[in-house]
Amino acid sequence: MSEWMIELKGTTKRYGMLLANDHIDLRIPRGELLTLLGPSGCGKTTAMRCITGHQRPDEGRVLIDGRDVTDLPTHKRDLGMVFQNFALFPHMTVYENVDFPLMIRSLPHEERRQRVTDALRLVRMDELADRYPRQLSGGQQQRVGLARALVYRPSVLLLDEPLSNLDAKLREEMRFEIKELVTQLHMTAVYVTHDQGEALALSDRVAVMKAGRIQQIGTPREIFEQPNSLFVADFIGLSDFIKARVEAVETKSVWVAVKGLRVRVQTEALLRVGQEVTLFIRPTRVDLLEQGAPAGENVFAARVLKLTYLGDNIDYRVVLPGDWEIRVQTNGQQYIPAGSSIKVRLPAKFCHIIAE
Amino acid sequence: MVKTYTRGLWNGRLILSYTLLVCLSIVIFSPFVVIIVKSFGKGWFGKLWLPPTLTLDWYKWAVNVARLPEVMKNTIIVVAMAVAMSTIVGIFSGWAFGRRHIPGKEVLMSMILLPRMIPPITYALGIARIFYGLNLVNTHFGIALAHVTLCAPYAILVMSATFEGLDERMLEAASVCGANPLRTFFHVTLPQIMPGILSSMIFTFTTSYNEFTLTLMTYGPDTLTLPIRTYLAVGEGYWEVTSAMSVIMVLPSLLILFLIQRQVKPEQLVGGFKGL
Numbered sequence: 257m258s259e260w261m262i263e264l265k266g267t268t269k270r271y272g273m274l275l276a277n278d279h280i281d282l283r284i285p286r287g288e289l290l291t292l293l294g295p296s297g298c299g300k301t302t303a304m305r306c307i308t309g310h311q312r313p314d315e316g317r318v319l320i321d322g323r324d325v326t327d328l329p330t331h332k333r334d335l336g337m338v339f340q341n342f343a344l345f346p347h348m349t350v351y352e353n354v355d356f357p358l359m360i361r362s363l364p365h366e367e368r369r370q371r372v373t374d375a376l377r378l379v380r381m382d383e384l385a386d387r388y389p390r391q392l393s394g395g396q397q398q399r400v401g402l403a404r405a406l407v408y409r410p411s412v413l414l415l416d417e418p419l420s421n422l423d424a425k426l427r428e429e430m431r432f433e434i435k436e437l438v439t440q441l442h443m444t445a446v447y448v449t450h451d452q453g454e455a456l457a458l459s460d461r462v463a464v465m466k467a468g469r470i471q472q473i474g475t476p477r478e479i480f481e482q483p484n485s486l487f488v489a490d491f492i493g494l495s496d497f498i499k500a501r502v503e504a505v506e507t508k509s510v511w512v513a514v515k516g517l518r519v520r521v522q523t524e525a526l527l528r529v530g531q532e533v534t535l536f537i538r539p540t541r542v543d544l545l546e547q548g549a550p551a552g553e554n555v556f557a558a559r560v561l562k563l564t565y566l567g568d569n570i571d572y573r574v575v576l577p578g579d580w581e582i583r584v585q586t587n588g589q590q591y592i593p594a595g596s597s598i599k600v601r602l603p604a605k606f607c608h609i610i611a612e
Numbered sequence: 613m614v615k616t617y618t619r620g621l622w623n624g625r626l627i628l629s630y631t632l633l634v635c636l637s638i639v640i641f642s643p644f645v646v647i648i649v650k651s652f653g654k655g656w657f658g659k660l661w662l663p664p665t666l667t668l669d670w671y672k673w674a675v676n677v678a679r680l681p682e683v684m685k686n687t688i689i690v691v692a693m694a695v696a697m698s699t700i701v702g703i704f705s706g707w708a709f710g711r712r713h714i715p716g717k718e719v720l721m722s723m724i725l726l727p728r729m730i731p732p733i734t735y736a737l738g739i740a741r742i743f744y745g746l747n748l749v750n751t752h753f754g755i756a757l758a759h760v761t762l763c764a765p766y767a768i769l770v771m772s773a774t775f776e777g778l779d780e781r782m783l784e785a786a787s788v789c790g791a792n793p794l795r796t797f798f799h800v801t802l803p804q805i806m807p808g809i810l811s812s813m814i815f816t817f818t819t820s821y822n823e824f825t826l827t828l829m830t831y832g833p834d835t836l837t838l839p840i841r842t843y844l845a846v847g848e849g850y851w852e853v854t855s856a857m858s859v860i861m862v863l864p865s866l867l868i869l870f871l872i873q874r875q876v877k878p879e880q881l882v883g884g885f886k887g888l
Contacts, residue, residue, distance in 0.1 A: 310784055330787040337788040343781040347803040356799070357789035404789065414788075 258322025261286045261412060261444035262307060267316035269302050276302040277313065278468035284446065289438050291447045291455040294465035295491070300448045303465070304414055307446060309333055321411055336405030340417040342397040344389040350376070350400050351385040357408040375407040376400075378437065395426045402434070406441065413438060413445040419454060431457050452492045456480065464488050486610055489536055496582045500535040500609070502527050509604060515578030519554055521607040533611045539585040541606035544572070544592060545599040554602040562594050574600055644862070651855035670856040678845055678853060679836075680860065686752065687821065687837045693756035694820035695813055698763035702812050703805075705764075706771020710778070724768055727761045732825040735761075740829040750832020758826040763816035770815065774808025814872060818865065 262284040269277040277299045284290050292300035305311035306318055309330035318326045325333055344353050354375055358368040376382040379399040389397055398418055405413055415434070419427040435458050438445045449455055455462045456476040463473040464487075472484045483489035486497065500512040500519070509522045512535055519535065527533065545555065561573040561581065570591065572584040584600065592598060650656060651670050653663025674680045708714060709721065727735070739758050740749065748754030778801065786796040824839045831840050838861045845854040 308784070308788060310787075329792075330784070331790050331792050333788075334790075335788050337785065339781050339785060341779070341781055343779065343785040345782060345785075345800055356786075356791075360790045360795060360799075404785075408790070 258319075259285060260319070261288070261321055262446065263317075263319035263322075264303065264306065265317045265319065267303070267306050267313035267318060269299075269306065269311060269313050275468050277306065279316065280468075280470060282463065282470065282473075284444060286444055287442050288460045289435065289445045289447060289458060291449060291459040291462045292465055293449060293452060293455040293462050293491075294471075295450055298465040299468040300450075300465050301416065302468075304416060304446060304448050307412070308335055308337060308414060334410050335412050335414060336408070336410035337414040337416065338398070338401045338405050338418040340420050342389070342394070342401045342421070344397055344400055344404070346389050348388075349385065350381060350387050350389070350392070353389070353400055354403045354407050357404065361408060371407055375403040378406070379403045379433075394422050395430065398422065398430065402437065406437070406443075409441075411444065413443045415445060415447045417449055418447075420449075420451070427454070434458065456492070464491060483608070483610075486534060486536075486612055489608070489610065494539050494583065494585070495536045496539065497534050497536045498580065500533050502529055502531045502533060505529060510609065512609065515576070515580040517556060517576065517578060517580065519602060519607060520604045521609050522605045523609050525609060525611065527609070527611060531611060533609045535607060535609055537582070537602055537607050539571070539583040540569075541603060542574075542582065542584040543601040543603065544574075544584060544586055544590060545601055547597050547599060549599045552601065554604055554607070555599055556602075558598055558600045560592050560594050560596045560598060563592070574598070576600065647855045647858050650852055651859050653852070670852040671860075673850070673853045674856045674860065678841055678857060680841070680857065683836050683838055683841045686835050689752045690755045690759065690827075690835070690837055691817060691820045693752060694759035694763050695816045697756060697760050698767040698816040698820075699809060699813055701760070701764045702767025702771040702816075703809070705768045706773075706775050706808075709768065709772035710775025711780075721769075721772075725765050728765045732762065736826050736829040739826065743830055749830055750835050752835055755827055755830050755835055755837070756820070758830050759820040759823050762823060762826065763819045766815040766819060767812040770808055770812040771805070774805045774812075778804060814868065817868065821865065 264282040266279045500514045504511040564571040654665045654667045656663035743749045786800045
């Protein structure tokens with residue numbers, strides 16, 4: 257029993273001139289749900305295919321449960337996988353689909369029956385065991401896919417954009433279903449997606465990938481609150497970016513000049529006076545204050561340019577002195593008509609600086 | 613007023629379409645009717661509308677004199693061999709064409725289709741020349757091999773399309789589930805390409821069963837096939853026996869047509885020819 261369930265040690269994969277995976281180092285502890293997140297073409301699928309064995313890395317090693325499986329064919333790796341297009345066997349019923357891995361493993365009949373029934377009950381598909389995949393909805397098909405991947409209790413579960421082919425509402429429901437199942441069964445899981453909402457909702461840790469490399473890896477909170485690069489900040493959640501220049505450096509904070517305004521930013525980063533940086537803040541972290549609110553740190557006069565009512569929240573465009581336009585999202589309780597003069601506060605601890 | 617007008621038009625269309633249908637049927641079926649009547653009739657000469665007496669003599673002749681059972685056996689052996697060889701070639705080539713990236717795929721494909729595009733007689737002589745050298749003339753295997761030049765293109769085409777339609781992810785799913793390549797093939801791949809294999813077999817069967825030109829150049833006294841025997845009987849002047857043999861020859865084809873049209877839709881059968 258190794259501490260790490262999956263290890264990628266410097267795996268590199270090229271497709272001709274394209275470097276799909278560039279020395280990926282990744283260690284996934286037992287029982288963790290890790291998400292590989294990134295835009296299409298970032299190499300997340302290639303990384304997963306190196307784990308499943310559908311691709312052999314050009315360099316580097318792949319370890320599963322401490323065992324080097326780089327040269328082991330897929331069918332000997334003891335993995336479970338859920339596919340984006342479900343990949344159920346169309347000529348088999350739901351029951352036969354789920355039974356397939358057990359039939360391959362030549363388990364005794366009684367045990368097979370028991371396990372298939374249990375697995376189908378787990379994903380609430382036991383009523384439809386006699387149906388064929390084409391008679392099922394997308395969500396039902398994916399539940400069967402999940403049951404097929406879990407029924408033989410593989411050591412690792414891989415999910416390749418399993419919810420992309422489902423409609424929005426179902427997608428949200430199944431996020432939690434999958435998370436619950438994986439936690440309940442104490443499985444190690446790797447989840448590939450380009451949907452940041454899914455990644456944040458599901459994962460123990462998220463690895464954000466870009467151009468074949470892991471850009472940042474951390475808990476959803478770390479990734480969201482402390483992105484280490486413009487790319488990560490931009491890819492996850494909404495952000496407003498603006499160029500700034502460092503004016504003064506204090507312990508654990510700096511003053512930056514943005515369009516003639518001085519903004520204090522809490523940061524541990526090593527910066528020097530005069531350095532050009534990028535300042536960003538999440539639209540949900542900005543406070544909107546009344547016009548008469550007392551002056552304070554990072555409080556600026558502002559005017560509401562326009563707003564978009566989104567139901568659960570309201571999306572404001574606010575302009576600060578010096579034509580600095582920012583986006584602010586508040587909950588729907590606070591309704592300020594367009595054209596109003598207000599004040600905004602940019603809390604120092606939610607302002608981020610990236611020096612690139 | 614308008615209603616009567618449209619109804620009149622409707623009736624007109626109905627009459628027109630039925631007329632066309634009947635004409636088409638006459639064109640298609642009248643030769644068969646003549647053959648069938650001829651095979652059962654005796655003394656059907658001159659301006660008689662129907663033969664004066666009916667008889668089964670010509671069928672007896674076909675069996676005893678034209679040695680139809682033996683000819684039938686030859687035909688079945690040749691067809692079976694040709695279908696088997698073409699299907700195997702079709703499965704392997706179809707796999708390569710449908711699932712691999714092959715440089716110059718289109719050129720290769722059109723080369724494979726070449727035997728179907730040009731008159732067989734042009735290369736039948738070449739085949740005969742080679743077969744004489746290899747002692748393949750007057751052997752079942754030789755004739756079947758000659759048929760493969762016509763059958764294999766069909767099989768390859770149909771199987772390529774079939775394999776192209778096979779979902780890669782499904783095979784990956786099978787391997788993740790623990791199935792080795794062999795078991796994946798038998799449990800997942802084969803059931804899904806079965807319709808393709810069947811339609812390929814039907815096409816190659818009819819091609820080989822009907823084949824005349826290539827057989828004419830490669831047959832011998834021990835390997836007469838049905839089309840050749842019928843042709844020879846025409847040359848020998850036995851029109852009635854020829855008719856009887858034609859009727860017998862049509863039966864298997866009709867049987868297959870009957871069987872497949874209950875199982876498969878015609879569009880499915882020619883599904884392999886999309887893009888042609």
